[in-house]
Amino acid sequence: MEDKLKAILSGATESIGRAEDAGALEEIRVRVLGRKGELTQILRGLGELPPDKRGAMGKLSNEIKAKVEAALEEKLSELKSSKFSKLLEEEWIDVTLESPGSTARAKLGHLHPISQIQYEIEDIFTSMGFMVLDGPEVETEYYNFEALNIPSYHPARDMQDTFWTEDGNLLRTHTSAIQVRGMEKHNPPFRVIGPGRVFRYEATDASHENTFYQVEGMMVDRDISVAHLIFFMKVLLREIFKRDVTIRLRPGYFPFVEPGFELDIQCLICGGKGCGVCRQSGWVELLPCGLVHPNVLQCSGIDPGAWSGFAFGLGLNRLIMMRYGINDIRHFQSGDVRFVRQF
Numbered sequence: 001m002e003d004k005l006k007a008i009l010s011g012a013t014e015s016i017g018r019a020e021d022a023g024a025l026e027e028i029r030v031r032v033l034g035r036k037g038e039l040t041q042i043l044r045g046l047g048e049l050p051p052d053k054r055g056a057m058g059k060l061s062n063e064i065k066a067k068v069e070a071a072l073e074e075k076l077s078e079l080k081s082s083k084f085s086k087l088l089e090e091e092w093i094d095v096t097l098e099s100p101g102s103t104a105r106a107k108l109g110h111l112h113p114i115s116q117i118q119y120e121i122e123d124i125f126t127s128m129g130f131m132v133l134d135g136p137e138v139e140t141e142y143y144n145f146e147a148l149n150i151p152s153y154h155p156a157r158d159m160q161d162t163f164w165t166e167d168g169n170l171l172r173t174h175t176s177a178i179q180v181r182g183m184e185k186h187n188p189p190f191r192v193i194g195p196g197r198v199f200r201y202e203a204t205d206a207s208h209e210n211t212f213y214q215v216e217g218m219m220v221d222r223d224i225s226v227a228h229l230i231f232f233m234k235v236l237l238r239e240i241f242k243r244d245v246t247i248r249l250r251p252g253y254f255p256f257v258e259p260g261f262e263l264d265i266q267c268l269i270c271g272g273k274g275c276g277v278c279r280q281s282g283w284v285e286l287l288p289c290g291l292v293h294p295n296v297l298q299c300s301g302i303d304p305g306a307w308s309g310f311a312f313g314l315g316l317n318r319l320i321m322m323r324y325g326i327n328d329i330r331h332f333q334s335g336d337v338r339f340v341r342q343f
């Protein structure tokens with residue numbers, strides 16, 4: 001029996017040495033150690049041996065069983081690690097290589113020109129102590145109109161054709177709604193700007209969109225005058241156009257400012273001589289502004305006897321059109337990447 005046990009051990013050791021995968025090892029385990037395996041049969045037959053031999057044979061059988069199990073275990077972990085080294089060797093990839101067949105790297109995108117100019121304006125104003133505020137695009141009638149001195153019966157509502165929602169709210173027609181929220185939240189003195197998307201129920205043409213962008217600005221402090229307004233607007237325009245621009249103020253009507261102005265810049269295309277862009281006038285209308293109406297301050301809980309302020313509402317699309325000489329506002333939302341890639 002001893003010879004038989006030794007033969008089982010050497011047979012198993014040899015087959016384990018030759019095994020090439022986990023499947024082959026499992027077959028060997030079943031053949032030797034399984035329920036009907038070679039070694040199991042012997043262990044079962046131990047009881048038939050004479051008692052003086054039983055102990056020694058039992059011990060030897062268990063030793064052989066332990067050796068076969070250890071050899072199987074060792075071979076299995078050897079196969080596993082060599083499988084991974086083989087995989088590493090055969091299937092490594094160089095992630096820094098360009099993809100096959102392509103000569104150029106994937107093109108990186110960039111910010112839309114409207115976002116670019118918006119962030120530029122935010123930088124200019126934050127450097128002068130202004131906070132940047134946000135507000136909802138779906139607004140209440142109160143924030144868009146009433147708190148701005150435009151009650152429901154007032155004809156000034158017709159100046160801004162409005163998209164109404166079925167529940168009586170609206171898509172904000174201007175960013176002035178943001179300044180109302182700002183006045184409610186902050187105690188004077190304060191300086192805020194509010195950039196955002198606005199909507200008007202308008203037929204589109206080369207200079208009109210139904211969805212466009214504005215930046216609202218407002219400063220409330222003691223004794224604010226038109227001189228403050230002109231100073232900040234000149235700084236803004238100089239930074240945007242990278243040169244000094246000549247401006248003029250014309251009277252303009254907005255119920256939330258008094259006095260109200262249309263601020264024009266001398267045409268940057270013709271230098272004021274007259275051209276197609278300025279319709280031969282030498283001036284281009286750029287941003288409406290004025291001193292905040294006392295009713296507006298009062299409505300938001302600010303004492304107009306103690307505080308005053310200026311406000312402006314800059315149309316971003318038209319500003320970019322001036323800066324780059326773009327001849328149609330509809331390009332901005334056309335989704336044509338050939339347009340946006342130019343910026």
Ligand code: FA5
Pocket residue numbers: 160173174175176200202207208209210212214216254257260285286287288289290311312313314315316317318319329
């Ligand atoms: C207003 O929206 C006022 N809230 C601005 C304001 C704020 C005045 C604070 C005084 C004090 P207006 O409707 O003019 O004003 O629009 C402001 C700017 O938005 C215009 O100068 C123009 O640049 C732009 N804009 C107006 N309508 C359109 C449109 N349909 N498409 C593209 N841009 C437009």
